Amino acid sequence: MFQNKWAVIGIAIICSVLWGSAFPVLKISYIELQLAANDTMAQIVFAGLRFLMAGLILLLFLFFTNRNHLLVKRSHILILLLFGTIQTAVQYFFFYNGLSRVSGMQGAILSSCGTFLAVILAHFYYRDDHINWKKTIGLIAGFAGIIAANWGQEFQFHFHWSGEGFMILSGLTSAVTTIMTKELASDIHPVTLTGWQLTIGSLVLLIIGIPQLGEHSITFTPIGWGLLIYAALLSSVAFALWTTILKYNKAGEMSIYSFLTPVFGAILSAIFIPGESFNQYIVAALSLVAVGIIAINYRGERSFGTTKQIKRNVG
Numbered sequence: 507m508f509q510n511k512w513a514v515i516g517i518a519i520i521c522s523v524l525w526g527s528a529f530p531v532l533k534i535s536y537i538e539l540q541l542a543a544n545d546t547m548a549q550i551v552f553a554g555l556r557f558l559m560a561g562l563i564l565l566l567f568l569f570f571t572n573r574n575h576l577l578v579k580r581s582h583i584l585i586l587l588l589f590g591t592i593q594t595a596v597q598y599f600f601f602y603n604g605l606s607r608v609s610g611m612q613g614a615i616l617s618s619c620g621t622f623l624a625v626i627l628a629h630f631y632y633r634d635d636h637i638n639w640k641k642t643i644g645l646i647a648g649f650a651g652i653i654a655a656n657w658g659q660e661f662q663f664h665f666h667w668s669g670e671g672f673m674i675l676s677g678l679t680s681a682v683t684t685i686m687t688k689e690l691a692s693d694i695h696p697v698t699l700t701g702w703q704l705t706i707g708s709l710v711l712l713i714i715g716i717p718q719l720g721e722h723s724i725t726f727t728p729i730g731w732g733l734l735i736y737a738a739l740l741s742s743v744a745f746a747l748w749t750t751i752l753k754y755n756k757a758g759e760m761s762i763y764s765f766l767t768p769v770f771g772a773i774l775s776a777i778f779i780p781g782e783s784f785n786q787y788i789v790a791a792l793s794l795v796a797v798g799i800i801a802i803n804y805r806g807e808r809s810f811g812t813t814k815q816i817k818r819n820v821g
Contacts, residue, residue, distance in 0.1 A: 508750055514751050517750075521744045521763075523766075523774075525770075525771070526614060526770025526771035526773070526774055527740060529610040529771040530777070532610075534778065535733040535734065535737065536606055539552065541606065541723070542723070547719050547723065548724050549603045550599060551715040551716055551723075552734075553601075553711055554708045555708070557741070558705060560737075561705030563738065563739065568698060575698045579693070586706060592679065592686070592707075593683040595710040595714075596679050597679040598711070601617075601673065601676040603668065604616075604669055604670070604671070604672025604673035607672070608673060610774075610775030611772040611788050613673060613771070614775060615771075616670060617677060618648065618652070620676070620680035621799055623681035624680070624681035626645070627682065627685060628685070640802065641801070643798075644797070644802035645798065647795070648794065648799065648802075649798075651790070651792070651794030654790045654791040655787065769792055772784075
């Protein structure tokens with residue numbers, strides 16, 4: 507099944523839908539759980555709960571399928587602690603607090619900046635991954651799309667440090683940890699690496715956030731719990747499916763589907779988030795981002811190590 511052309515395309519689209527659904531799910535969760543946009547500690551605790559559940563799901567999956575993969579070398583413990591803190595705690599501190607201050611459609615588009623920033627970092631870090639003319643076109647189109655996403659109806663560029671700025675910093679953190687992941691994945695099974703870094707990073711978020719959490723900062727409801735569980739499941743399920751199809755198919759051929767994540771994120775946000783709808787700026791932004799990611803990854807197998815990791819981190 508994982509080598510059948512149409513099955514692979516279907517699974518790749520399912521993964522993109524799952525990752526894209528994270529944006530409206532989180533925005534609706536903020537409303538349902540009564541999370542204030544300026545309540546940083548509540549955002550941290552909510553992120554910590556979600557990724558603790560996601561990390562434990564992956565570790566339990568390994569426990570029942572291949573327990574040997576649960577173990578890591580003693581020499582890897584310190585780097586896992588550092589990696590989990592940066593990859594999950596730092597990145598999602600910016601992501602959750604930034605997303606609370608922008609629309610779901612903006613968030614879906616802004617999150618794609620991690621793809622383009624990772625291409626730039628890879629140019630300086632790897633000798634065999636330099637920017638060529640295709641990547642240059644992709645970067646120009648991608649960043650133009652990000653600018654278009656923040657262009658208001660008054661033809662003025664809107665940018666707030668705690669909103670759009672945090673989303674871009676989340677993308678930058680993701681780009682940095684992409685290189686770390688590529689180095690660590692050579693010694694640690696990718697599911698093991700992801701499971702442990704999610705668990706470690708989520709514990710850092712909870713340790714910081716819970717002692718400073720206000721008495722009524724988060725109001726849990728049955729719907730709120732359902733949204734939280736879904737958010738945790740979408741990360742673990744999408745990652746497991748994506749890793750499986752990558753095992754049996756060429757990475758370069760799969761990378762082109764990465765442009766679907768911001769597209770589905772924007773579409774689902776427009777459908778499910780009250781008050782959000784498409785306008786000419788969002789459509790232009792989505793088109794430019796899609797062109798940018800396609801141009802970067804077109805027949806570019808080496809560049810997909812970057813895109814693959816970012817897809818896992820978004821949402």
